[in-house]
Amino acid sequence: MPAEPAIADGVRREPRVLAIDAGGTMTDTFIVDRDGSFVVGKAQSTPADEAVGFMASATDALAQWQLDPAQAFPRLVAGIYSGTAMLNRLLERKGRRIGLIVTGGMEDMLRLERGIQTYLGYPYSDRLHVATHHHNEPLVPRERVYGVRERIDLFGTPAVPLYEEEARSALQALVAAGVEGVVVCFLFSYRNPVHEQRVRELAREHHPELAIFLSSELYPMRRDLPRLNSTLIEAYAAEPSREQLQRVRAATREAGAGFDLRIMAAHGGSISIDARELGRTLISGPIGGVVGALHLAESLYADRAERNIVCSDIGGTSFDVSLITDGELTIRQTPDIARFVLNLPLVQVDSIGAGTGSFVRINPSSGRPELGPDSAGAAIGVCWPDGGLETPTITDLNLVLGRINPDYFLGGEIRLDAERARAAVAEQIARPLGMVVEEAAAGIIELFDETLRYEAVAQVLGKGYSPVDYTLLCYGGGGPLHVAGYTEGVGYREVLVPAWAAGFSAFGCACGDFAYRGDLTVDMPILPAADAQAKAGVGAFISAGWRTLRERLAAELAKSGFAEDAITYRHFARMQYLGQLNDLEIASAHGELVDGEQVDELIASFEQAYAKLYARSSRSPELGYLVTNVIVTAAVPVEKPALPAESRQASGVAATPKATRPVWWRGGWSETAIFEQSQLCAGSAISGPAIIESPADTFALAPGRRAQLDERRIWHLEEL
Amino acid sequence: MKVDPAMLRDLLDERLPRAQVRAIQSAYKDADRFDKYVAILQQRVPWPEPIVLPFGEHLYIVAKGAGRYVIKCDCGQELGDYRSNWKLEALINVRATPAELAEIYPEKMHGHPDYNSLREYFCPGCLTLLEVEAVPPGYPVIHDFLPDLEGFYRDWLGRELPGGPA
Numbered sequence: 001m002p003a004e005p006a007i008a009d010g011v012r013r014e015p016r017v018l019a020i021d022a023g024g025t026m027t028d029t030f031i032v033d034r035d036g037s038f039v040v041g042k043a044q045s046t047p048a049d050e051a052v053g054f055m056a057s058a059t060d061a062l063a064q065w066q067l068d069p070a071q072a073f074p075r076l077v078a079g080i081y082s083g084t085a086m087l088n089r090l091l092e093r094k095g096r097r098i099g100l101i102v103t104g105g106m107e108d109m110l111r112l113e114r115g116i117q118t119y120l121g122y123p124y125s126d127r128l129h130v131a132t133h134h135h136n137e138p139l140v141p142r143e144r145v146y147g148v149r150e151r152i153d154l155f156g157t158p159a160v161p162l163y164e165e166e167a168r169s170a171l172q173a174l175v176a177a178g179v180e181g182v183v184v185c186f187l188f189s190y191r192n193p194v195h196e197q198r199v200r201e202l203a204r205e206h207h208p209e210l211a212i213f214l215s216s217e218l219y220p221m222r223r224d225l226p227r228l229n230s231t232l233i234e235a236y237a238a239e240p241s242r243e244q245l246q247r248v249r250a251a252t253r254e255a256g257a258g259f260d261l262r263i264m265a266a267h268g269g270s271i272s273i274d275a276r277e278l279g280r281t282l283i284s285g286p287i288g289g290v291v292g293a294l295h296l297a298e299s300l301y302a303d304r305a306e307r308n309i310v311c312s313d314i315g316g317t318s319f320d321v322s323l324i325t326d327g328e329l330t331i332r333q334t335p336d337i338a339r340f341v342l343n344l345p346l347v348q349v350d351s352i353g354a355g356t357g358s359f360v361r362i363n364p365s366s367g368r369p370e371l372g373p374d375s376a377g378a379a380i381g382v383c384w385p386d387g388g389l390e391t392p393t394i395t396d397l398n399l400v401l402g403r404i405n406p407d408y409f410l411g412g413e414i415r416l417d418a419e420r421a422r423a424a425v426a427e428q429i430a431r432p433l434g435m436v437v438e439e440a441a442a443g444i445i446e447l448f449d450e451t452l453r454y455e456a457v458a459q460v461l462g463k464g465y466s467p468v469d470y471t472l473l474c475y476g477g478g479g480p481l482h483v484a485g486y487t488e489g490v491g492y493r494e495v496l497v498p499a500w501a502a503g504f505s506a507f508g509c510a511c512g513d514f515a516y517r518g519d520l521t522v523d524m525p526i527l528p529a530a531d532a533q534a535k536a537g538v539g540a541f542i543s544a545g546w547r548t549l550r551e552r553l554a555a556e557l558a559k560s561g562f563a564e565d566a567i568t569y570r571h572f573a574r575m576q577y578l579g580q581l582n583d584l585e586i587a588s589a590h591g592e593l594v595d596g597e598q599v600d601e602l603i604a605s606f607e608q609a610y611a612k613l614y615a616r617s618s619r620s621p622e623l624g625y626l627v628t629n630v631i632v633t634a635a636v637p638v639e640k641p642a643l644p645a646e647s648r649q650a651s652g653v654a655a656t657p658k659a660t661r662p663v664w665w666r667g668g669w670s671e672t673a674i675f676e677q678s679q680l681c682a683g684s685a686i687s688g689p690a691i692i693e694s695p696a697d698t699f700a701l702a703p704g705r706r707a708q709l710d711e712r713r714i715w716h717l718e719e720l
Numbered sequence: 721m722k723v724d725p726a727m728l729r730d731l732l733d734e735r736l737p738r739a740q741v742r743a744i745q746s747a748y749k750d751a752d753r754f755d756k757y758v759a760i761l762q763q764r765v766p767w768p769e770p771i772v773l774p775f776g777e778h779l780y781i782v783a784k785g786a787g788r789y790v791i792k793c794d795c796g797q798e799l800g801d802y803r804s805n806w807k808l809e810a811l812i813n814v815r816a817t818p819a820e821l822a823e824i825y826p827e828k829m830h831g832h833p834d835y836n837s838l839r840e841y842f843c844p845g846c847l848t849l850l851e852v853e854a855v856p857p858g859y860p861v862i863h864d865f866l867p868d869l870e871g872f873y874r875d876w877l878g879r880e881l882p883g884g885p886a
Contacts, residue, residue: 125746126746365748
């Protein structure tokens, strides 16, 4: 998928899929045509009315194909949004004015929070450094939190009736305080929602205009603080986004678009902007690449039974790893976002603070080099004088080694000062280490690559799998520069590097299924003594949960005009051994468990998954099992971006370099061939040492490695 | 991390935003942080003796010359040689009865006076509350801190103790 020269072929072009990434400063629009070519447009974000920035950005993209929105929009069949507005609203505490009603006695839950929330997102060194921990500013101040006496016990039985008078006066006081909505979150409401529902009835009687958010309806899952957090975020940060999204949708419709604007959601599917649980779209950017990888796997390995991929993304600030195993994303049930633990199932992406912008320092106490955990962010490194930085970054080291071209960074848009970088590395790193500048820089890059290598391998081994069964996919702006380093000596089945690695996350966002996910806590034990009849009873209970969720998801898809028979449902249960702490997500072949045997099947699948992940000795089937949550996903078919399909003349085509320059590889300088990514055709094979440059990234091929470009413009990296 | 005196001053006065405090906590100290810090404290006290080591809130060890080092309060009140317990020079208020504890605690929120008493130490010069001990009744006065001044200067700051060997 190369960046193509603009040609006057607006008539022939068939734009099909549009993806919008509305960041804090820039809005990027990504438009793919039928052949898999794409254009990227940019415009300044307009937080007051996102539709303005979006249309400017889309116009910018289409202009590269000599099209305007009125010509192109009617031809688009899918549009997907991802953005950071909701997250920023949360981080900046600029959400709605919300009131909160909780079970009497729990009023200080937001101030006490959970210990873990005082250090979430910290690097390990600060987690150990207790003085750095601090409490979050609550989303709802204490004076707008009201306790109402009531109690549902853990079996779902009302133990203390709802004190309606207290609920009425709480609502009254909150309305008087001028709230824009009220969240109600009672203990065990996911087992029995009657008290929460009664509060809503009371609100309707007295304050019919007041928006009420019930935890039992939005995120009916156990774990009180995550349930409260998720429901609060829905009311506080997600609802205002709905208005913005409606404006963006209105703008697309005005331009003649017929597609239903969707948003990328945390579980890896995309959902309509009319979805009830909009909070599920709180973060979407980081998982775009993983969703793209899944799409890639489906296309590349259509004939292969096991589709296992290690997704690795190197950006400026972090190295993110996520696993796709047997074609399934890994889901984390209570992830943390912006220092909140949430009940929002999220594609599991593990991050370490090691990116191309990570600072490199020599620890004055130990005299050893240290990477990060903080990074230069948008300021690149010392090599960019405008950034005003004085501490060198990984990019500075790469520049010292000649691996990055200072005159071709972002296609030459930003000039880097190699001498400035070299001076900083010499002074701050080489001198304290007592080494030659290049040797010190190369040594630290090796350390960096090693850190990434262990992180990726640990993710695979930690889940009980082996790298030989996995394909490693590398993307992100810094990925191609380090992929040879961090895959060296690891026997991955294959190592793939898309030629559009820097734009892969945006591409991925456009690949999301139109899929909803529903979660419901059932906490259903399967006791060791359970006979076939008892198990059938459990099966009926699980089936009832699935049925509830199917109805809920069908209603969501009906909003977008999909009939029941167009929907593909998948059913899952989260299970654990009774008394253990961690549950696992198990797919069920049946959507209705009609007898004990089918429950046994589910148990067998759980046993199998558990055996892969944990030691055999930690199994405890003698204690029985617990089905914690039931889950349903509902998907309808949508068009996804096509992968490029070039014709390949031959394999192992020798390519012609555009230039040569000295690059430091292990041990010394060597005159290295430099290639231009867009000039290479399918079938090209290049052996290291070599550098393949494109405006968006640099692909470094160390000596001993060879890369071959396939018809889909994906590099296959091999060891010689 | 380079911390300029203005930032240190704000840190001292608790006016620095949380994010900046965290950045200072998590970063390496610049080599001359101690000197910058002492310089700010020195500016704020009304007496001329050089501060050798800050000794807690309102208290400092200062050099009196000829190898003599004493503990001194903000106000200038001296509390004896740094090797002896300054608390013995302070004014002491002991809260040992329910009535005395109730003056500062909500009902039933304080320790039982049979097991726990509070000792408050005040500066005799300016009556500032300098320290509070929560101890079993009759427990000896705690000597909080006996610094190795010479070792600190020699091994950590790499210079001789100003004001001569103690």
